[in-house]
Amino acid sequence: MFDTKPVSRRRFLSLAVAAAAAPAGLLISQQSFAADLPALSPDDPTAKSLGYVADSSKLDAKTQPAFKPGSVCAKCALFSGAAGAASGPCGIFAGKAVSAKGWCQAFAAKPA
Ligand code: SF4
Numbered sequence: 001m002f003d004t005k006p007v008s009r010r011r012f013l014s015l016a017v018a019a020a021a022a023p024a025g026l027l028i029s030q031q032s033f034a035a036d037l038p039a040l041s042p043d044d045p046t047a048k049s050l051g052y053v054a055d056s057s058k059l060d061a062k063t064q065p066a067f068k069p070g071s072v073c074a075k076c077a078l079f080s081g082a083a084g085a086a087s088g089p090c091g092i093f094a095g096k097a098v099s100a101k102g103w104c105q106a107f108a109a110k111p112a
Pocket of ligand 1: 077
């Protein structure tokens with residue numbers, strides 16, 4: 001069932017290098033994937049129900065009193081875009097990219 005032959009030093013080192021490189025490869029592929037996501041439309045039914053806007057600077061505080069200046073998607077715990085990216089995935093809107101400067105009522109500040 002299991003191979004009981006000793007692992008050669010060369011084989012061990014090649015496996016160690018592959019294991020060390022895997023997370024970097026996953027990160028790159030995740031970022032590439034995020035860049036390929038279509039932008040979330042504010043007209044999406046879920047986006048509408050949560051008051052999503054792609055540019056929070058245009059929010060009217062009277063219509064969205066829950067909005068606090070500076071609480072943008074890039075600072076939300078549900079945002080998984082790369083640091084400095086213009087957009088990225090959000091835990092609520094699977095398969096879509098939200099704007100880093102967007103906002104919705106589900107905003108939850110990233111832990112400091
Ligand atoms: Fe932006 Fe957070 Fe709302 Fe997602 S949950 S749209 S990241 S504010």
